[in-house]
Structure formats: C-alpha cells, structure tokens
Amino acid sequence: MPADTSASRGGAQIRARCRVNPRPEPWDWGAVVNDRDGRAIDAVGVRGALRRDRLRAWAVAIGGLLLFSGFSVAANVVSDHAEELESSGLRVDGVVVSYTAGNRLTSARTDVSFTVDSEDRTEQIQLNDRSPRFTEGDHVVVLIDPDDHDHVSIEGRRTSRAGQSGSWSSPLSAG
Amino acid sequence: MVVAFVGGLIGLVSGPWVLFRVRRQRVLLTAEPWRSVPVQYVEIRAGNTKRGMVLITENGAGHPLSLVSTARWNLGRSGLRDVREAQIVGNPAEYVVIRAVGSERLTSARKPFTERSRRRWRRLFDDEP
Numbered sequence: 170m171p172a173d174t175s176a177s178r179g180g181a182q183i184r185a186r187c188r189v190n191p192r193p194e195p196w197d198w199g200a201v202v203n204d205r206d207g208r209a210i211d212a213v214g215v216r217g218a219l220r221r222d223r224l225r226a227w228a229v230a231i232g233g234l235l236l237f238s239g240f241s242v243a244a245n246v247v248s249d250h251a252e253e254l255e256s257s258g259l260r261v262d263g264v265v266v267s268y269t270a271g272n273r274l275t276s277a278r279t280d281v282s283f284t285v286d287s288e289d290r291t292e293q294i295q296l297n298d299r300s301p302r303f304t305e306g307d308h309v310v311v312l313i314d315p316d317d318h319d320h321v322s323i324e325g326r327r328t329s330r331a332g333q334s335g336s337w338s339s340p341l342s343a344g
Numbered sequence: 345m346v347v348a349f350v351g352g353l354i355g356l357v358s359g360p361w362v363l364f365r366v367r368r369q370r371v372l373l374t375a376e377p378w379r380s381v382p383v384q385y386v387e388i389r390a391g392n393t394k395r396g397m398v399l400i401t402e403n404g405a406g407h408p409l410s411l412v413s414t415a416r417w418n419l420g421r422s423g424l425r426d427v428r429e430a431q432i433v434g435n436p437a438e439y440v441v442i443r444a445v446g447s448e449r450l451t452s453a454r455k456p457f458t459e460r461s462r463r464r465w466r467r468l469f470d471d472e473p
Contacts, residue, residue, distance in 0.1 A: 208373070209373040209441070213448075219450065223366045230360055230363070231359070233357075234355070236351045237353065
C-alpha cells in the first residue's frame with residue numbers, strides 16, 4: 170500500500186471529484202496457466218501476435234504519413250495553380266446562371282456562363298467556404314488558363330493563400 | 345485529395361495509438377503469467393459501431409471491461425464470443441490483455457472510467473440469461 174502522503178491524498182481527492190474509480194487493492198493470482206517459465210509472453214504464439222500487431226501499426230502509421238504528405242503536396246500544387254490563374258489568367262466577363270449552397274458534405278458551386286474565343290460556354294465552378302454567395306444574374310470575372318481553356322475559375326473564389334489561416338478548406342475544395 | 349487528407353489523418357493517429365497499445369501489452373505479458381478466468385461476453389451498440397464487453401470473474405468479484413480499440417469487423421476474430429473461459433494477463437480491475445483459450449489473437453480490455461459507466465456496464469451482464 171502506498172504511504173498516505175499529501176500527494177496520494179490529493180490523487181484520491183481528484184479521483185473522487187472526477188468520479189473516477191479508485192485504484193483497487195493488489196489482486197490475488199487466479200488459476201495460473203502453466204507456460205514454460207511462467208511469463209505470458211513465452212506462451213505459444215504470443216510473440217508472433219505482438220510482432221504482427223506492431224508491424225501492422227507501423228504500416229498504418231507510415232501509410233498515413235505518406236497519404237498526408239501526398240495531400241500536402243497536392244494541396245500546394247492546386248494552390249499554386251490557382252494563384253497563377255489569378256495573376257496571369259485571361260479575364261472575361263461572365264454571368265452566374267445558378268448557385269448551389271454547400272453543406273456538411275459538399276462544397277458550394279455555381280454555374281457561370283461566359284464567352285471565350287467567340288464561343289458561349291457554361292462551366293460549373295466549385296467554391297470554398299470563403300467565397301461570396303452568388304445569386305442568379307450576378308456579374309463575375311471569369312479567369313481562364315491561357316494554355317488550357319478547360320481550366321477556369323472566377324475571381325475572388327479563392328480568398329486565402331496556403332499557409333495562412335483557414336488554408337485547409339481552400340485546397341480541399343479547390344480544383 | 346479528401347481521401348488522402350482523411351486517410352492520412354486516420355493513419356497518423358491510429359498507427360501510433362496501436363503501437364502504444366502493443367507496448368503496454370508487451371509490458372504486461374513480460375511481467376506475468378496467463379491466468380484462466382471465467383468470462384461473459386456481450387456486444388453493445390455504440391453510435392454507428394459495436395463495442396465488445398467482457399465480464400471477468402476472479403476471486404468472486406465481477407469486473408466489467410470494454411475491449412480496447414477493436415473495430416466492429418474484428419470483434420468476431422477475438423474469439424471471445426463463444427467462450428466461457430479465457431486467459432488474461434493484468435489486473436481485471438484495471439487493464440488486461442485477454443485471449444480466448446487456443447486463440448493467438450491478443451485483445452486489450454480496460455475498466456470503465458467512471459462509476460456511472462461501471463454500473464451501466466455491470467447491468468449489461470445482469471440482464472444476460
């Protein structure tokens with residue numbers, strides 16, 4: 170039994186206050202299963218089971234690290250691409266055709282019609298949680314990648330840069 | 345990207361979590377022998393998943409414990425569903441490593457954190473036939 174020090178009294182008080190179960194008395198041995206030298210780890214298959222669990226845990230941890238690293242790299246690429254579009258993309262006038270608000274599972278999106286190279290186009294553009302709410306008929310500036318006209322965005326859609334506050338949501342919904 | 349973000353976070357949290365659990369199991373397994381004890385096993389619904397609970401009876405005292413971080417699809421693999429006796433290492437009033445007799449799969453079980461949980465978990469087994 171531990172000595173009744175002020176520290177152990179304090180611990181008991183904290184446990185009582187938090188309604189955590191008090192530490193039990195030392196227990197008696199039950200029916201001991203006879204293994205070679207009495208240690209459970211020496212029983213058949215125990216070391217193997219521990220090794221398997223440890224290997225699986227390492228695999229999961231390393232897999233998680235790789236996935237998260239992949240996400241970070243992809244988020245940076247998307248962010249850079251969006252930034253590039255803001256700075257060097259073609260700018261044309263567009264009109265909001267429809268707007269769908271986001272929810273817990275999907276991000277907001279809007280359909281925008283515009284004219285580029287004398288061709289009328291309507292594109293759906295994913296928005297992020299910092300984008301303004303649009304209504305039908307709103308005029309927006311559409312940004313078009315000069316090298317890839319299928320890559321379009323609208324000005325003001327991305328309002329935060331990666332690495333600044335609130336940057337998680339932007340890469341997640343970008344692209 | 346969302347898959348990489350969510351999967352990465354899950355891996356980064358659950359991997360080290362399991363490593364710590366294995367380390368704790370190893371400490372117990374190195375220090376003590378296996379003991380055979382009578383057990384009862386039930387599964388309860390916990391949100392969208394299931395949780396395995398065992399009642400370990402030793403020296404006349406019943407200790408309700410919850411299986412630690414065992415996924416729903418792994419509950420059956422523990423082999424505890426169909427047994428009346430299991431082998432444990434550790435203090436059943438705190439934390440044990442448990443395995444079904446003849447099974448090589450190691451599972452951890454912990455005590456309830458609060459008195460309220462202890463009463464609730466105990467009632468699960470009192471209701472059992």
